[in-house]
Amino acid sequence: MRAEIISVGTELLLGHTxxxxxxxxxxxxxxxxxxLLQVHTVGDNGGRLxxxxxxxxxxxxxxxxxxxxxxxxxxxxxETVARVTECPLEEDADSLRRLRxxxxxxxxxxxxxxxxxxxxxxxxFPNDAGTAPGCAVPVGTGQWVILxxxxxxxxxxxxxxxxxxxxxxxxxxxxxxFMVRTFGIGEGAAALRIADLTEGGxxxxxxxxxxxxxxxxxxxxxQSAAAAEALAMPVVDEVRARLGDVVYGIxxxxxxxxxxxxLRESGQSLATAESCTGGLLAKRITDQPGSSEVFGYGLxxxxxxxxxxxxxxxxxxxxxxxxxxxxxxxxxxxxVRERYEADYxxxxxxxxxxxxxxxxxxxxLVYVALSYGQDVWLRELRPQGxxxxxxxxxxxxxxxxxxxxxxxxxxxxxxxxxxxxAR
Amino acid sequence: MRAEIISVGTELLLGHTxxxxxxxxxxxxxxxxxxLLQVHTVGDNGGRLxxxxxxxxxxxxxxxxxxxxxxxxxxxxxETVARVTECPLEEDADSLRRLRxxxxxxxxxxxxxxxxxxxxxxxxFPNDAGTAPGCAVPVGTGQWVILxxxxxxxxxxxxxxxxxxxxxxxxxxxxxxFMVRTFGIGEGAAALRIADLTEGGxxxxxxxxxxxxxxxxxxxxxQSAAAAEALAMPVVDEVRARLGDVVYGIxxxxxxxxxxxxLRESGQSLATAESCTGGLLAKRITDQPGSSEVFGYGLxxxxxxxxxxxxxxxxxxxxxxxxxxxxxxxxxxxxVRERYEADYxxxxxxxxxxxxxxxxxxxxLVYVALSYGQDVWLRELRPQGxxxxxxxxxxxxxxxxxxxxxxxxxxxxxxxxxxxxAR
Numbered sequence: 147m148r149a150e151i152i153s154v155g156t157e158l159l160l161g162h163t164x165x166x167x168x169x170x171x172x173x174x175x176x177x178x179x180x181x182l183l184q185v186h187t188v189g190d191n192g193g194r195l196x197x198x199x200x201x202x203x204x205x206x207x208x209x210x211x212x213x214x215x216x217x218x219x220x221x222x223x224x225e226t227v228a229r230v231t232e233c234p235l236e237e238d239a240d241s242l243r244r245l246r247x248x249x250x251x252x253x254x255x256x257x258x259x260x261x262x263x264x265x266x267x268x269x270x271f272p273n274d275a276g277t278a279p280g281c282a283v284p285v286g287t288g289q290w291v292i293l294x295x296x297x298x299x300x301x302x303x304x305x306x307x308x309x310x311x312x313x314x315x316x317x318x319x320x321x322x323x324f325m326v327r328t329f330g331i332g333e334g335a336a337a338l339r340i341a342d343l344t345e346g347g348x349x350x351x352x353x354x355x356x357x358x359x360x361x362x363x364x365x366x367x368x369q370s371a372a373a374a375e376a377l378a379m380p381v382v383d384e385v386r387a388r389l390g391d392v393v394y395g396i397x398x399x400x401x402x403x404x405x406x407x408x409l410r411e412s413g414q415s416l417a418t419a420e421s422c423t424g425g426l427l428a429k430r431i432t433d434q435p436g437s438s439e440v441f442g443y444g445l446x447x448x449x450x451x452x453x454x455x456x457x458x459x460x461x462x463x464x465x466x467x468x469x470x471x472x473x474x475x476x477x478x479x480x481x482v483r484e485r486y487e488a489d490y491x492x493x494x495x496x497x498x499x500x501x502x503x504x505x506x507x508x509x510x511l512v513y514v515a516l517s518y519g520q521d522v523w524l525r526e527l528r529p530q531g532x533x534x535x536x537x538x539x540x541x542x543x544x545x546x547x548x549x550x551x552x553x554x555x556x557x558x559x560x561x562x563x564x565x566x567x568a569r
Numbered sequence: 570m571r572a573e574i575i576s577v578g579t580e581l582l583l584g585h586t587x588x589x590x591x592x593x594x595x596x597x598x599x600x601x602x603x604x605l606l607q608v609h610t611v612g613d614n615g616g617r618l619x620x621x622x623x624x625x626x627x628x629x630x631x632x633x634x635x636x637x638x639x640x641x642x643x644x645x646x647x648e649t650v651a652r653v654t655e656c657p658l659e660e661d662a663d664s665l666r667r668l669r670x671x672x673x674x675x676x677x678x679x680x681x682x683x684x685x686x687x688x689x690x691x692x693x694f695p696n697d698a699g700t701a702p703g704c705a706v707p708v709g710t711g712q713w714v715i716l717x718x719x720x721x722x723x724x725x726x727x728x729x730x731x732x733x734x735x736x737x738x739x740x741x742x743x744x745x746x747f748m749v750r751t752f753g754i755g756e757g758a759a760a761l762r763i764a765d766l767t768e769g770g771x772x773x774x775x776x777x778x779x780x781x782x783x784x785x786x787x788x789x790x791x792q793s794a795a796a797a798e799a800l801a802m803p804v805v806d807e808v809r810a811r812l813g814d815v816v817y818g819i820x821x822x823x824x825x826x827x828x829x830x831x832l833r834e835s836g837q838s839l840a841t842a843e844s845c846t847g848g849l850l851a852k853r854i855t856d857q858p859g860s861s862e863v864f865g866y867g868l869x870x871x872x873x874x875x876x877x878x879x880x881x882x883x884x885x886x887x888x889x890x891x892x893x894x895x896x897x898x899x900x901x902x903x904x905v906r907e908r909y910e911a912d913y914x915x916x917x918x919x920x921x922x923x924x925x926x927x928x929x930x931x932x933x934l935v936y937v938a939l940s941y942g943q944d945v946w947l948r949e950l951r952p953q954g955x956x957x958x959x960x961x962x963x964x965x966x967x968x969x970x971x972x973x974x975x976x977x978x979x980x981x982x983x984x985x986x987x988x989x990x991a992r
Contacts (some may be wrong), residue, residue, distance in 0.1 A: 157777070158592075158595070158608070159595055159605040159606075159607070159608065160595060160596070160597075160599045160605075160775075161593065161594075161595030161596030161597075161598075161599055162596075162775065162777045162786075163592075163777070164587060164588070164589055164592045165587075165588055165591065165592070165608075166587055168588065168610070169581075169584045169586075169587045169588070170584065171584075172581070172582055172583060172584035173583070173584030173585075175584075176583045176584055181962075182580075182582040182612075183611075183612075183617065184582070184605060184609060184611050184612075184617060184621070185581070185582065185588075185608075185609070185610035185612055186608070186609055186610075187591070187607055187608035187609075187610075188606075188607050189606075190608075194606065194607060198607070207702065248776065306827030314756055322584065322780030325585070333639060333640065333641065334640045334641075334678055334680055334681050334700075337640065337641040337642075338678060338680065341642070344641075344642065344643070350699075352579060352613070352641075352643055353643075354578075354580060354639075354641075354643075354719075355720060356586075356720060357722070363580065363585065365583070367576055381665075400603075404954045418869075420848075422839065422855075423852075423855075424852055424854070424855025424856075424864075424867070425843075425848030425849065425851030425852035425854075425855060425867055425869070426848065426852045427848070427852070428847055428848030428851075428852075428853075428869045429846075429847055429848035429849045429852045431848075432845075432846075432847025432848060432849075432869070432871065433959075433960070434923075435921075435922070435923055435924060435959060436924070437847070437871075438871050438872070441847075441871050442871050442874065442875050443869065443870070443871070443875045443879070444847070444848055444868075444871065445868060445869070446841075446848070446851045446855070446866065446867030446868070446869070447866070448855065448860075448861050448864050448865050448866070448867065449865030450863070451865065452865050452866045452909070455587075456866070456879075457911075463980075486875070486878075496728070498855075498858075499858070500858055501858060501859065512952075516968070530671065530673055532670075532671065532697065534697070534698045534722075535697075535698065535722075535726070536856070536858060537722075537856070538698060538722055542899075551873070552867075
């Protein structure tokens, strides 16, 4: 079953608002096995909305609009849909009752009242968080135009409570989707290894890159969830086998989620000592609900004095090797683990830039160390050819720290000089 | 000048990725005074991309595509644009040189090499954060198709460094845009205060909300930058006057930028003690280049024991009032300032959730304290009606901490119980 989304709102075209509505609706359609052909965003402009609607009606069975249902004169989605589908607006008794309930004793303006009018023959969707109901408008030929409000706080419950059950009845297949997530391999290299797997139509396998990580998405379509899953799993397993131990999880949210879960499972704890990442590593760990079980101490030792005072990095070491050095990274990881009695210690020191680089220690150079028992592992990260900016450098360093810990927790080799050898 | 965006990527249609690229490009076009007619999102599907391109070429002078420039077989934007514009792909010497630099001694696969080929006659845009260059492809009739990579880390610098200057040359007017940034006032309240200012066509004033902050963008269009600025400034001044001291800056990147700048100017230092924000506050501060001059120590005391050991919070206080209490927040702020010899200390403790709430201390409750000399200020944040999630709670708490410090640095009252009174 083919679907399209039309998002309505000048604020989207001015870049004031990110179109998360389209993402939510896309996800819902995908979970029902419906093919979303395209998303079209137009402004609060009746003419352009009308063209977009007519075009979409020529291609898809389900057209979902978001936005333009409110009480102001800018809101013209319903009027336009009524005109295009030739279903004139009529008062919907149930929607009117809900609107009166919402306003209670307060007077209702004519503009507000128009929200209780829906295109003739519509199925109304109540709005649990606002005044404008949504609806599904039948088009003569068995097609539906579904109208949803723009504010995500109104759209999300309506999607969940009304639209999904409505669409479920007409869905002819189910999609199973698996995201194989990796760290430590480039998109190009990964694509080569799985090239022959990406050619099939069902299941499909597609690689893509994001935030210094590489993902492969495997998707299968079938009559039931179990059948779709059974179709996808052999490809998921093959992708995992070919990419090897750079795969850190399937359908997980990130390295930090895997690390926190593994630490919780094994009853072990972590302490962190950060210089150039300045709290980003701790922030990623504590993004995870429940991280307090495994993470008690995080130190940001930006100043040299802080490294000495809080982690016991000797002043002589700082003077001799500099704060950005393998020695100091190791000492930070060991110091934070020992002083704060954690099972694992992570230390990061580097030049995030854009200033502060020297010839021997260029911007982008970072040392990451992991300490566990008597062992310490180190990765040296050097920008290859180009420095990619402060944010990228910090993100990459925190991901390496998490990856080193992830590998040790999984019983894999952590490597001594990862970046120099593998990049 | 009329523009359209075509975003390419199956991950967008499956709802795996939010289309922030379109928002960034839309904002850039808007700042140049260009009219964005619509945004079209299609999958990795040559046929649909081709139709979308042909339709857009019938309406707009500038068409910007995002995504589909990478090395894999899924990436077909460049090939499709080459076919539609009849500009066949040719090796671009400069892009090839950059690609070779990027790979250094490593071998370059054929897939990677194809990234150095651009449609004939293109203006190349170097990629500072990845391998695929962008480009502007001339269409016979004075139109341009501009191709940008999908990953935001690559698209954003290219947009800023190459595309904006390129488009600026063909814009028929100059836009001056001022973002008046506030913290501590709701969008509704702000909109009411400036309602009569938002009605003009040139300059325009538009309020919007983002990440618990509220901005007003004032934009004016004229023949020269100076004329546009002169047109905008009276409105900027009026907005600032009406909104008052919740305005923390104009055209600044965030509260953290203002705080770090002010600390550097005044030669003062800051130390932070975080519980529920888990490093987010320190991360925001160290996002700023040069923050090391003013920020030496950041402590994440997630465990009670850490609060005692590193900040001197008495065990009895933790036992009597609990870790989430005004007393502990105050003690954290004072402790971190005194122990680590900073001018300012910030302390944050709360229930970020989603678990861990109780009747008296619900999820979303956070205490934020600022210590300076003999003084301590406290804000209590309680979710109004609804808990808005872990990420929101943590973001809001870190913004309050920065705002308290910002107000003190600006000589404004910091307030004792901001949230209870003002929300």
